[in-house]
């Protein structure tokens with residue numbers, strides 16, 4: 001199977017714009033005191049605990065429903081066109097639902113936590129560095145574009161998709 005090649009210069013500009021649009025939509029809704037926008041997405045990124053500059057190595061928002069909602073807004077604006085609706089992989093890029101999925105079956109609590117932390121680190125690194133293979137940019141790097149809060153909100157959204 002061949003992977004599509006993306007014209008990355010236009011893409012980075014477009015994605016930076018989409019991020020800015022999503023963040024400013026969140027801020028606008030926040031400023032207006034709105035609970036949700038027209039599509040039903042809640043403006044919650046600003047409600048999440050601020051995380052500071054030092055990057056966490058595991059998702060500090062795991063289990064926080066507000067982070068899932070904020071992640072959904074960001075996901076739809078920036079990731080869905082490649083990774084598909086609900087991170088299903090029905091698009092040119094793979095599913096994100098499986099990252100760390102098997103950790104749920106780990107019985108030992110300490111090991112389970114390590115397993116999830118490894119999955120988080122893989123997610124964080126993939127998002128920040130993007131996917132550049134043999135000089136071809138399959139996914140743009142988001143370092144310097146997405147704040148830490150957004151990355152972990154995205155992780156929270158993605159890891160709760162596809163669950164029964």
Ligand code: HEC
Pocket residue numbers: 006011015075078079080081082083092093094095096099122123124126127131133138139140142154
């Ligand atoms: C232009 C298309 C494109 C966009 C936009 C995009 N990605 Fe990707 N992403 C890809 C491709 C293609 C891969 C697989 C690259 C590979 O396997 O080498 C990938 C891989 C990943 C991986 C690693 C998957 C794994 O199983 O190891 C993660 C995590 C990821 N993307 C998250 C995101 C998030 C979060 C966003 C939105 C902020 C995003 N991506 C936006 C194309 C994209």
